[in-house]
Amino acid sequence: MMTEISQQMVDSLLPRRGAETDKNDYGRVLCVCGSADYTGAAYFAAQGAVRMGSGVVTLATPEKAWPVLAVKLNEPVVRPMPCTEAGLLSAGALSALLQLAERADALLIGCGLGRSDEVSAIVLALLRQARCQIVLDADGINALGTHKDVLRQAAHPVVLTPHAGEFARLSGLRSPDTAALADFAQTHRCILLYKGHRTLIAAPDGRLYRNHSGNPGMAKGGSGDVLAGMLVSLCGQGLAAVDAACAAAWLHGRAGDMAANELSEYGMTPSDMLGLLPWVLRRYNAREW
Numbered sequence: 092m093m094t095e096i097s098q099q100m101v102d103s104l105l106p107r108r109g110a111e112t113d114k115n116d117y118g119r120v121l122c123v124c125g126s127a128d129y130t131g132a133a134y135f136a137a138q139g140a141v142r143m144g145s146g147v148v149t150l151a152t153p154e155k156a157w158p159v160l161a162v163k164l165n166e167p168v169v170r171p172m173p174c175t176e177a178g179l180l181s182a183g184a185l186s187a188l189l190q191l192a193e194r195a196d197a198l199l200i201g202c203g204l205g206r207s208d209e210v211s212a213i214v215l216a217l218l219r220q221a222r223c224q225i226v227l228d229a230d231g232i233n234a235l236g237t238h239k240d241v242l243r244q245a246a247h248p249v250v251l252t253p254h255a256g257e258f259a260r261l262s263g264l265r266s267p268d269t270a271a272l273a274d275f276a277q278t279h280r281c282i283l284l285y286k287g288h289r290t291l292i293a294a295p296d297g298r299l300y301r302n303h304s305g306n307p308g309m310a311k312g313g314s315g316d317v318l319a320g321m322l323v324s325l326c327g328q329g330l331a332a333v334d335a336a337c338a339a340a341w342l343h344g345r346a347g348d349m350a351a352n353e354l355s356e357y358g359m360t361p362s363d364m365l366g367l368l369p370w371v372l373r374r375y376n377a378r379e380w
Contacts, residue, residue, distance in 0.1 A: 093269070096292075096302045096341045104330060104338045105375050114146035118327025121195035122167075122320065123188060123217070123231075124202040125152035127178020130159045132203025132229065135313045135361055137167040139320020140199070142368045143339070145327055151191055153178050179205045185213050192221040197327035201231020202316045210234055218245050224326040226250045228319040232257045242279045248295050250282045250332050252319055258285060273299055284322070284336045286315060292340065294333045302337070304344025308356030309364070317361050318343045321368075345371045 094100075109116070120140050125133025130152075137150040137160075148167040152160055153174030161169045170191065173183035192198055198221050204210050214234035218225060218241045225245060227235075232253050235241065239261070242249050251261075259265045262275055269291065276283040276293035283293040292300040321343055325335035346368045350359035353367070 117146035118196045119147040120327040122199045125156045126205040127155040129203030135316035136202040136320040139317040140324040143321040143324035145324040197224045199323035201228040204230040226323045252284045302340040308351045309347040313361035
């Protein structure tokens with residue numbers, strides 16, 4: 092049975108923020124993202140988590156990407172990690188990443204990481220050893236390769252956020268139907284957020300959800316990174332992973348629709364979506380309840 096995600100559903104999922112709270116009440120998330128060639132992806136992911144309300148956002152990024160991201164990002168803590176000459180994470184980063192993951196409520200891996208054997212080994216090790224909820228996006232998904240079995244070894248069902256190309260590389264299915272997506276989620280004990288015109292979310296217990304917000308103006312580099320950051324933020328704030336996926340997909344699309352209405356599908360950017368997300372979230376202010 093397919094459940095259509097609606098404003099009412101999202102309203103029921105997002106918790107009210109209490110008056111007597113501090114940053115520790117709203118989740119500590121770790122984003123393992125970026126490379127020397129792809130600093131934008133890490134920026135959008137980290138800012139997506141900030142804008143979605145995380146208490147503390149830490150971005151772990153290769154040291155060759157650190158100077159750019161440390162200047163651009165004010166709210167997140169930006170940690171430089173050992174990297175290769177090409178500016179990708181090196182094997183020497185794993186120990187530090189595992190230590191950071193121990194203090195995280197949720198972990199995002201993949202946005203802009205690039206591809207190498209060392210990156211793949213790091214991704215697989217984090218999946219096996221991190222104890223918190225994990226969101227896997229972009230090159231994090233690509234790193235799985237022929238090791239999809241590792242998804243069943245994670246402490247919690249992993250959330251995968253592939254577009255069609257990433258899912259085809261992962262599964263061999265180029266035009267999967269709903270049944271194929273549901274089967275993948277159940278077989279691999281994961282939550283699949285399959286991005287597209289009507290984003291579909293499949294849970295390992297067979298539940299299916301479809302999102303109707305969003306527009307073609309969102310089909311631009313960086314948009315998916317914003318979504319990944321929003322999703323890991325909601326996981327870190329305590330939402331069940333499936334609920335976080337549904338809420339993030341709808342709110343991301345709503346911010347995109349607002350950007351298109353104000354700026355056009357042609358002219359809107361992921362930065363505009365980040366800027367408009369707080370306006371989408373205004374309805375969840377305590378005084379509005």
